[in-house]
Amino acid sequence: MLRPPTGGAGHGTAPTGDRLVSIGMVLNRLRDEFPEVTISKIRFLESEGLVEPRRTPSGYRKFGPEDIERLTQVLRMQRDHYLPLKVIREHLDAVARGDRLPLPAQGSEGAQRDLLASTWDAEPELPTAPTIGxxxxxxxxxxxxxxxxxxxxxxxxxxxxxxxxxxxxxxxxxxxxxxxxxGLEPRHLRAVKAAADREAGLVEQVVAPLRRHRNPQTRAHAEAATKELAALSVRLHAALVQTALGVRLT
Incomplete structure (x- = not known):
């Protein structure tokens, strides 16, 4: 379900005469600093309430300078501080109100845990030892x-x-x-394992260019992007299974 946007300056229908640009032009402006960004990523950030572009009467997104600046701040905080979207949204909303919130230190362990928690439902705590026998x-x-x-x-x-x-x-x-x-035996789970391997391969295709990028910060961002994509993949898989079961049970 899409979150109701709380950030950004755009509201309602895009008026004529404003300096508004399409999502494709936004992508072109962002890619110099964020080569990994995609249109899907911008739409996802919108769905999470990080930006609220205006809409034309026909429904097309139109972004103003303040929207592009906000997207830039979001992507920088993800890249440089590994912050979860919830924290970024709260920080930017507080700044818009005139408040100031300190950001966690760059690459802090807590921030990286929060990044995963923001996109993955809580799981039972795993063993703390590296391996068990x-x-x-x-x-x-x-x-x-x-x-x-x-x-x-x-x-x-x-x-x-x-x-x-x-x-x-x-x-x-x-x-x-x-x-x-x-009553589910390992032979029944082969399809699940094969699907997981395919999903992992898809994530690898997305993050591989980040790992090869000449910018060290972009390469460092690859691991955080991998975790976020993995978490989203798990959420999508769970939602699809629930939807399929709901259809069959009705």
Whole structure:
């Protein structure tokens, strides 16, 4: 569901005579500093209430200088401070009211956690240790040796080089175990794994140019962009599944 925009200066129908430009022209102006930005990204920021362009009678977006400046500030705060959109929106709205809010330090661990939390529903806390052993994984999932062997045989989980399992693998194993209690076996989950691999490949296509970019800040932004895209992909997948089930249940 789209958020009702709270930021930006544009409201209502675009009047004639204003210095308004199309979303394509906005993209061209932003790309010198933000080569990774896309029209979809600008539309997403609008849906999250970060900017509110005017609309022509036929429904086309029109952006004024203040909208472009606001978008520039949003993208800089994402790139330089790894801030979640909620924090950015609150900060810019406070500035518009005449208030001043301090920004977290650039690249702070807390800010990066908030970035992920802003686009991903809260999950149970993962183990703090880098890896756990096989016996610990079996205990955490209440699974047997044969079950763990089957999960690995179908490629649902895999040990690391040292034979341990990282926190993401533990999460996957717990979910697979829960699904198993509903009668879903690893062979049933092959399609889910294949879909996840395809989604990961799509994210890699998007962030690969960022990692190769000559600007160090853009390269540093690649990891934050990867997390945000992954989170959005998870949200989309969940929404599509819920929508499909809703259609079938009606």
């Amino acid at each position: 096989r016996a610990e994984l079996l205990a955490a999932t209440d699974a047997g040796e044969s079950e763990l062997d089957e999960w690995e045989a179908y490629g649902l989980i895999a040990p690391m080089a040292d034979g341990g399992y990282d926190s993401e693998t533990v999460t996957v194993a717990k979910i697979v175990a829960e699904l198993g209690r509903f």
